[in-house]
Amino acid sequence: MNVDVILESERVRREIRAGRLTGTSRGLAPSFVQCNLAILPRDHAFDFMLYCQRNQRACPVLEVCDPGDPVPHRLAPMADLRTDCARYSVFVDGVRQGDRTDIKDLWRDDLVAFLIGSGITFDDALDRAGVQTDRHRWVLRTDRPTERAGPFGGNLVVTMRWLTPEQAIIATQVTARFPFNHGAPIHIGDPAGIGVDLGHPMFGGPVSPMPEGLAAVFWACGVTPQSAAEAAKLPLFITHAAAHSFITDLPAHKLMLP
């Protein structure tokens, strides 16, 4: 790769690596696929991959690195997964430790990194289609069980957006073209229909009263596998911190259906 024509994704990752960009990845390098990161020991990697395969809507695996290899050779060959997210969350025996800005000192030869497609990827396409993505958005737990694999299980986590009926129709069409980033909504309408309790959002702050004329639209969310891995109480589990996703070199349109 010629440094004169460096990709925007790599430029942003360098800023993150150098500590000059520390906030959310939302809106950064908007035409590139963003991924949720899950890093866990080799001993649990098969079961975790099985879990993702059985729950693909929530857990679309885009790349799995070889054990011990922190470089995602297919999606970002110049990147380093130990330094290129702005913030990491670390869990030991299922207990959350302090967040970190890199995980160099935690890296081990038996760690396996999974890159899982993030819904942030279609924010740009939604914005361009006239569906605002910067507000009325929360991450919530449903009462729908996922399919288990080994120690991994738990309920489906969803992203909820409040949209006008017209936006809901447009957003359904746009996101259906991203089957490797959660795809079309899984539910529209009453949150209780999928057991969502608006009183307890996981991310996004308290749920405000719904403005008249809007409808709730729900997508399977990449927090699902993180939640499953936390609950499995692995000896070590590392993930990007919420909204601090890993930015790949893959143009989003290459994962889109025509």
Place this chain on the structure above:
Amino acid sequence: MNVDVILESERVRREIRAGRLTGTSRGLAPSFVQCNLAILPRDHAFDFMLYCQRNQRACPVLEVCDPGDPVPHRLAPMADLRTDCARYSVFVDGVRQGDRTDIKDLWRDDLVAFLIGSGITFDDALDRAGVQTDRHRWVLRTDRPTERAGPFGGNLVVTMRWLTPEQAIIATQVTARFPFNHGAPIHIGDPAGIGVDLGHPMFGGPVSPMPEGLAAVFWACGVTPQSAAEAAKLPLFITHAAAHSFITDLPAHKLMLP
């Protein structure tokens, strides 16, 4: 499931299980997804799944059973993978043994069964679109390396069809709607462009001279992961015999894009 409304897929599997159907699965239960079967020890299951993930065009994983479980609970909950293919091929240390009509006596608690989408699935859609699928079809090895994972590697295997230009265009559109069964062609035209040697087909018999006005069209083929598993010389590897695929209860249209 009420026995009065038994699915055609289950009816066919019962005939196979009873030994009354012993031939190819082509054309049987045509509206249901058919799968290539790969069974291998748990010790190699993660690497094999990684191999499939890295080569999804050839190896679209539709279900992975728990270790020791011969029932594909998602795709055919009444089936038994030890008896429901008409013919199995068995490899010990990479050496092919005699084919079998069941593998009950070979089953072990550590065996993991992978169901991988087969191109047979879109034969019915091609036939209905006016693209004949019962002739001018071969399985061939290319010189394109697949992406390695652990002991699994080797070159991409393709299915070649000879079609009229009009059929090639129709077939491209039809098969693009089956991204979980190899999807659109990977190449059209000169076999040498992907290093295919017409003198050595893997299946389909000798390649006949191409009738004037036809063009070669190539799809990634589910023989690829079988070929990789054979070459890895696993202590035990079991697959369906060529063209004797496993028939699932999943209607093909449910895996199709709109």
